[in-house]
Amino acid sequence: MAFRILFLSFVTFLAVWPVIRFELPAVMGPVWASGADERWSVKILLPLLFIGALGCAAWGVPVEPGVLPVFSISDLPSLLVIVLSMLVAVSVASLISPSTAVPFAFLGSVAGLRLVTEGSLDWTLVARTAASWIVAPLLCGLLAAGLVALTVRRPGARPVHLVVSDHRLLLGCTLAAFLLAGAAAWNLGSIVAVFPVSAFGAGPESAAVAVVPALVLFLLVRPEFSAKTWHVADQDLDFTSGPVFAILSAMGLTYLVFSLPVLTRIGLTATPLPAPVLLLAALVGVSLSRRKALVEGEKVLKSALSSVVCPILGLLVCYSLSMILNVSPEDAGRGWNARITPTLIVLGIIVIAAVLALYFRAQRRRDLQKEILLSRDRQIYNAQKTLSALEVKAEMNERDLLNKLEIKRKELVDFAVGVSEQKEYMESVYERLSQVRGLTDPAEKDAATDDLLSSLRERMYFSREMNDFYAQSEILHKDFNMRLKEAFPNLTESERKLAILLRQGFSSKYIATLMNITPKSAEISRYRLRIKLGLKRSDNLVQFIKSI
């Protein structure tokens, strides 16, 4: 018995998972969006109502006999097959659209099992159920559209203050939230009723079988549930209270209508309905009424496709699994252990496959994260590299500018000093010329004139300007001079000057003039420099110097 309780708890656990993941956010999203649950009283009463209605449905208040089978405690393997098929169908359908239809997948799986156990299906019931699945979203959309039209203020009507109208809408939303919570729990409770919880009695044992797995699962998926619900409330329903009220009411009324047995009179049937599909239908209704697209067409189409895929896939998977596990009337007489063993083997295989799939998925995610991190690192590295290059460039520019500034400053100082020296020199020449004019002896006059001429020549060839030129060149090519000294320490001062002049692109003729030597001597100096630099005949001296 204890094993059976555990087994049923496990099956319930598996069945509740998609309901909490897919169905509950679509029910609670509009409630959160309306702000109705901001009051503590509503926050407590709403879940109580939901659980109460679910409990009533689970403990023997069937929605409508016939749509769903009633399982006994000995049929647990079949129930597991149904739940597994539903999980497979929902997982595949959720790849198409997150607004998937869990109840449709469940009913499809039940149909698959019936096909195996009974050999055929009640096609009238199938047609009625399918019609109900089509009519329910249509009704929800129409109701939402109508309610939105009712909340819109007509032209010429007496203006109502926003606070007052919002207060009225909040009241409406709160009542609609209670309606939705109760009706949705009542409607979806028909799925829970399939689980033979009541077979364990009405005491704490059966309650524990139902509540504990649901509670554990809810706690496990609570962060995801909250995130999804907030997504629905903040992203999908990010508009004013009027449409939210319309959506809440439309969904609640649709759930209520499709939980009533009276539907059989009009050729439909009471059936569990998927909340995400109803939510989308209500959004389409609101969009049509307000002539504004509040939901993308692609999303609606994908959800419709997912809703079609769910029952078909559930049926096929359940039929195949049942055939593999031989869940047929002939096997009904077999013992519990004989029936449960193959089920457990299949379950084990599915669990291993699921674990492997999850592992590979997590691995892929990790790889993706690593790739993203790597690309970010690369971006940061490139940015830093560019930044460094810019810094170096800026530094060089600054140095260049400082050099230029230094040269200019020196030029200015030199110019001033030069002017003063020139003046002094001119004064001395003037004085000496005056003295020469005063001389009477021609020999003395010639000697004084020669002396003056040699002084002038000396001035011409060894002027300060020439030295300044070298000094400025050295400042300008400070780095070069340093590198040259480091690479070739045996070069003489004049050879270094020659190298600087060559680097600046002066020809031998100019170099001779600047260095106050003959062009021939300049050529010889070049030759000596080539030898000291260790150049071959084929090497270009100027290019080599520039490359230093």
Place this chain on the structure above:
Amino acid sequence: MKLFELFSTKKAFRFVESVDKLLNNVDTALIIFKDGIRSYLYNDTEGFAENLSTMARLEGEAGALRREIENSLYSRGTLIRYRGDIMRLLERFDHIFTILSNDLIQFEIEAPNVPQELKKEFMKLTELATTAVETTIPGTKAYFTEPDKVSETSHRVYFYEKEAVKLSQSIKRTVFHDMQHLKLSEKFHLRYFALHIEDLSTAAVKVAEQLSVMAIKRSL
């Protein structure tokens, strides 16, 4: 039980009253501001001091009202989609109060020397800036009752703000180009005050912009 408070509209009406009171306070503060500037320009010292104290009282009242509205917005589940916007709007009005009060205090502390020929211009600038703010009050009321009419008032606010900017520029041009007898410090001082009064119209434009966005949001 607090659930049954949902059926009572008493708090909703109290909220409406608070908002209306706050808007009335803004209106009164604008009148006091205009009167204060006039008193200063035409040397009515007693009147100016009275305006200054009235402004301080109004600012205090507005602050209390703002806190009351804020408390009401967040303690009750109403206006869930609008509370952020309404709070931002109230903050903008609070900013207007700060400008009004600060400007008067600065006139009192710094006592700028306004030449006789500029007094009329300064008065006109004050009129334009306060009219820009005044126009936002019916706009705000329209947002709560008939949001379609918000855009009508916004256009008027933009117009008054433009006129205020033009006049302020004209004052600055006159001060710097035509009044050679003024010291540079006096010129800067006058420009500074023209700028402060002009700020009022800029704040009004911000309120108008906020209202426009809020009106669009209401139609979603």
